[in-house]
Amino acid sequence: MARLVLHQTHHTLADFDSIAEYLKVSMNGEGLHLFPELFLTGYPLQDLCLQHAFIDSYENHFGRLNDWLKSLPKKESCRGLVPGLHYERETNGLPKKIENVIYEAVPGTGFRKIYTKRLLPNYDIFDEQKYFVPGKGNCFYEFQGNLLGLHICEDMWTSSFHQLDPLDLMFNEMRENNLPVKMLVNLSASPFDAAKNHKRIDRAKNISLKFKCPFLYLNRVGGEDEILFDGSSFVIAGNELTLQMKSFEKGVESVDLPSIKGNYAEVPVFHPENSWEGLFSPQLETKKSPAELKTWSDEECALILKALCFGLQEYAGKSGFRKFLVALSGGLDSALVLALVKLALKPGQDVEAIYMPSIHSAILSTQLCEEMCRRIKVPLRHLPIKFLHSTVKNAFTQTFTEKFEGLTDENVQSRLRGMLLYTRSNQTGAMVINTSNKSELAVGYSTQYGDSVGAISLLGDLYKTEVYRLARYVNEKHGDLIPDGIISRGPSAELRQNQLDQDSLPPYERLDPMLEGILSYRLGKKELSGLGFGEEEILKTLNLYLKSEYKRAQFCPIIKIKAKSFGFGYRIPISKNLKYHL
Numbered sequence: 001m002a003r004l005v006l007h008q009t010h011h012t013l014a015d016f017d018s019i020a021e022y023l024k025v026s027m028n029g030e031g032l033h034l035f036p037e038l039f040l041t042g043y044p045l046q047d048l049c050l051q052h053a054f055i056d057s058y059e060n061h062f063g064r065l066n067d068w069l070k071s072l073p074k075k076e077s078c079r080g081l082v083p084g085l086h087y088e089r090e091t092n093g094l095p096k097k098i099e100n101v102i103y104e105a106v107p108g109t110g111f112r113k114i115y116t117k118r119l120l121p122n123y124d125i126f127d128e129q130k131y132f133v134p135g136k137g138n139c140f141y142e143f144q145g146n147l148l149g150l151h152i153c154e155d156m157w158t159s160s161f162h163q164l165d166p167l168d169l170m171f172n173e174m175r176e177n178n179l180p181v182k183m184l185v186n187l188s189a190s191p192f193d194a195a196k197n198h199k200r201i202d203r204a205k206n207i208s209l210k211f212k213c214p215f216l217y218l219n220r221v222g223g224e225d226e227i228l229f230d231g232s233s234f235v236i237a238g239n240e241l242t243l244q245m246k247s248f249e250k251g252v253e254s255v256d257l258p259s260i261k262g263n264y265a266e267v268p269v270f271h272p273e274n275s276w277e278g279l280f281s282p283q284l285e286t287k288k289s290p291a292e293l294k295t296w297s298d299e300e301c302a303l304i305l306k307a308l309c310f311g312l313q314e315y316a317g318k319s320g321f322r323k324f325l326v327a328l329s330g331g332l333d334s335a336l337v338l339a340l341v342k343l344a345l346k347p348g349q350d351v352e353a354i355y356m357p358s359i360h361s362a363i364l365s366t367q368l369c370e371e372m373c374r375r376i377k378v379p380l381r382h383l384p385i386k387f388l389h390s391t392v393k394n395a396f397t398q399t400f401t402e403k404f405e406g407l408t409d410e411n412v413q414s415r416l417r418g419m420l421l422y423t424r425s426n427q428t429g430a431m432v433i434n435t436s437n438k439s440e441l442a443v444g445y446s447t448q449y450g451d452s453v454g455a456i457s458l459l460g461d462l463y464k465t466e467v468y469r470l471a472r473y474v475n476e477k478h479g480d481l482i483p484d485g486i487i488s489r490g491p492s493a494e495l496r497q498n499q500l501d502q503d504s505l506p507p508y509e510r511l512d513p514m515l516e517g518i519l520s521y522r523l524g525k526k527e528l529s530g531l532g533f534g535e536e537e538i539l540k541t542l543n544l545y546l547k548s549e550y551k552r553a554q555f556c557p558i559i560k561i562k563a564k565s566f567g568f569g570y571r572i573p574i575s576k577n578l579k580y581h582l
Contacts, residue, residue, distance in 0.1 A: 002144040002257040003031035004183075006243075008231045010221040010250035012318060013042035014054060016061040023065060023082065027105065031254065032143045033080040036189055036220035037117075037153050038100060040065075040084030043189035044224060049131055050095060055087060066110045074108030079143060081105070083152065083187050086113055100132045102139070102150055102187060115139035117152040118166045124569035125191060125227060125560075128154075138170045146182040146257050149174070149211070153188040156203060156217075167207060174211070181213055182257055188219045192230040193563045194296075194304055195283075197247070204236040209268035214242070214260045221250050223314025226557040226567045228307055237262025247303065248310040283520070283562070284513055290532030291513045293465055301473035304561055308458050309344035311559035315456045316431055323430035324351040327421050327451075328372070328380065330365025332486055334435040335372055336471045337458050339481045341433060342376045343474075354381045354424060356417045358389060364485070371483045381424075385416045392416070414450025421453065431455045434556055439464040439508060441555060441566055442515045443541065444548030452555060460558030461565040463512035464491070505544075506537045514541045520564045549574045 007026055011019050019040060026033055037043055041058060048054050062084065082105045088097040100117040116135025120128035139150040155166040167184075174181050184207060190196070200217060208215040214237040221231040231250070235243040237260050245251050285292045296304070316324070324345075326338045341351045355369045366382075373380035392412055396404050425432050434454025436446050438461055446452040459467055471482055491508075505511055514533055517523040518541070523531075528538045549572055558567045 001259075002146045002182075004185075004216065004255050004257060005029065005031045005033045006216070006218050006233055006245065006253045006255070007033060007035050007039075008218065008221060008233045008245050008249075008251045008253075009036060009039060010231075011039075011042055012222075013045065013224060014048065014057070015042070016057060020061060020065055020068075023080070023105075024068065026252075027069075027078065027080055027107070030077050031079075033078075033082075033105075034185065034187060034216070034218050035080070035082050036218055037083045037187050038085065038189055039082055039220070040103075042222070042224075043220065043229075044125070044227065045131070046127075049085065049098060052093060055089075055093075055095060058085060059087065062111070069105055069107060070110045072107035074106075077144075078107055079104065081141070081150070081185070081187065082111070086116070098132050099135065100128070100152060101135075102152065104141070114141060115150050115152070117155060118164070119154040119157070119162050121154045123161070124564065125567070126569075138166070138173050140170075140174075140179060140181065147180055149181045149184045151184070151186055153186065153190055156186045156188075156207065167210075171211060181211060183214045183216055183260075184208070184211055185216045186218065188217060189229060190219050191560070192228040192247075192307060194300055194307070194561050195563070197230070197232045200232075201234060201236065201241060204234070205239050206268045208236045208238055208262065209264055209266055212264040214257075214262060216255070221248060223311045223318075223559075225315065226311075226560050226565070228311050228314070228560065230307070235260065238264045239266060248306055284516055284531070286531060288532075290510060291517070292509070293463060293513050293516060296466065296469050296473075298473065301470055302477070304462075304470060305340070305343070305474065307561050308340055308559055312341065312344045312433075312456065312458060313346065315557070315559075319431070319455070321429070321431040321455075322349045323428055324349070325421065325425055325428070325430035325432050326351060326353050327417060327432075327435060328353040328355050328369045329435075330355075330362070330368045330486065331489075331491060332467060332471055332482075333437050333459055335368075335482045335486045336467055336474065337433055337435045338372065338378065339376065339471075339474050339478075340458050342378060342481070343478065352379050352381065352424075352428070352430060354383055354421060356383045356385050356420060358384075358413045359386045360413075364489070368483050368486050368489075372481070372486065375483070376481050383420055383424075385413060385420070388416050388420075389413055411447045411450060414447035418447075418450045418453040433458060434460070436460060436555075437464050437467050438462055438566065439505075439512055439515060441552060441558075442519065442548065443505060443511070443544035444551050445505060445544075446551065448551050448554065452551065454556050457556055457558040460555070461561045461567075463515065464508040465512045506541060510537060511541060514538065515545065518542070518545055519566075519570075520562075543578075546578045549576075 082103045086099040086101045090096045101113050102115040103111040104114050118135045120134050122129045141148045141150050149170050158165050204215040216235050218233045219231050220229045222229045230247045232247045233245040240262050283294045324341050328334045393404050432454045434457040437459040440446050552566050560567050
């Protein structure tokens with residue numbers, strides 16, 4: 001009986017000692033041990049894989065593991081499929097060729113390269129064509145009399161951007177040579193977004209039905225700055241999900257190949273949403289006019305909540321922080337951020353909230369901040385800025401002739417808060433958590449070096465309407481952490497008397513779907529008009545969006561929960577001619 005052992009692993013990038021220790025312990029057991037893409041290094045490496053020090057360390061790490069494998073007694077019942085890098089160097093030591101490969105690990109023999117990744121993604125957060133060269137052949141691997149078809153991550157996806165389809169090529173070779181493939185195995189390092197697992201499973205079902213054998217998908221776990229890896233490994237047999245591992249948790253599961261049963265009678269039908277292009281499929285309800293954002297289900301909210309808490313812990317832990325600091329305002333964004341941090345806390349960690357009212361802050365804001373902190377048992381510090389604000393205003397009035405009013409007066413309040421927040425951070429060593437949402441970030445509705453400050457953004461990939469949805473879900477599932485008065489009041493920056501967000505922006509229920517169309521689908525005036533939006537609000541939104549790139553370029557990392565975020569995968573020139581876009 002062929003036993004396959006799925007290792008859904010969680011390691012820090014280039015933590016070679018930890019990776020080696022894990023491999024040595026796991027390879028002691030019986031079966032074919034499977035590991036995620038680039039297990040020997042971690043993923044994504046970006047320019048790290050080009051640096052001398054990294055290459056030397058990796059090759060020493062690989063050599064030590066190879067020697068260890070060779071020193072073991074030969075054991076036919078134990079093998080490993082271990083993904084890693086394969087280098088060819090120039091005479092000066094720089095890499096001439098880098099391959100993303102699968103090694104067979106054999107006790108008593110060592111490593112043997114058996115497959116090189118064929119499709120190198122070069123979109124959004126991926127730029128693998130910058131680093132790697134593609135493979136050229138299929139890989140059929142035999143273990144205990146069972147033939148497996150192996151591939152790596154992107155090789156399972158089809159796209160008009162790729163010149164070949166590795167699975168089609170594998171299928172043709174299998175049919176032409178009458179190869180009895182018992183299972184397809186995909187070893188992945190696949191970044192998370194909220195809709196991804198559903199698409200992976202649908203794609204795997206289609207492949208399994210076509211090949212008439214089970215499909216095993218193995219993914220890693222981890223947070224690499226803004227990018228999350230959720231694990232969620234699975235086995236599909238026909239249309240049946242026979243194994244689903246947990247999201248955002250490392251784990252080990254075993255499957256016995258002969259025992260996996262499935263119904264393969266159904267004819268596979270390819271759905272466009274299960275292609276590369278489908279990964280960026282619309283999150284808009286386009287049958288309504290004007291279009292609306294799709295509303296998250298409770299299941300989606302639970303997954304997003306788990307992802308944000310996991311991402312915060314990954315970023316903080318790998319950056320060396322155990323304390324967190326949140327500027328609480330009495331508004332919904334900061335309240336949700338504080339609730340998320342509280343839910344994410346581990347033993348030995350703590351969070352502090354600071355409320356910094358100005359002369360324009362409502363008494364209700366003070367009351368709501370105090371009520372929230374009482375509910376969730378977080379210390380609240382009051383640090384009014386009205387005297388600092390007055391001092392700055394007086395200094396400028398005495399020195400400059402220009403009036404100190406309008407945006408000048410509003411933005412200095414926000415920047416004073418940013419300064420005080422980081423002064424407190426210096427005192428306590430706490431990580432400042434940003435409180436801006438995606439809607440504000442998209443249109444520049446924030447103050448540079450003011451409310452845009454922070455080490456990491458939890459809400460930067462959530463539109464304002466989604467912030468409301470997630471806040472209500474948190475209250476439903478975790479006991480009204482956020483006072484209803486915060487959720488029900490109108491959004492305001494409180495930087496001038498009677499200020500509301502809608503004084504400067506279209507209503508969020510109209511702004512958000514326009515932004516989603518612009519960002520994810522690159523829609524312009526004509527297409528947005530076709531979705532039911534008016535010319536005036538379209539031009540206003542486009543104008544704000546196009547002029548805000550300089551702010552987004554200096555924003556902190558955003559935990560990515562969607563296919564398209566304002567992060568590493570979003571690269572737009574700051575300096576450009578705007579007239580062709582308006």
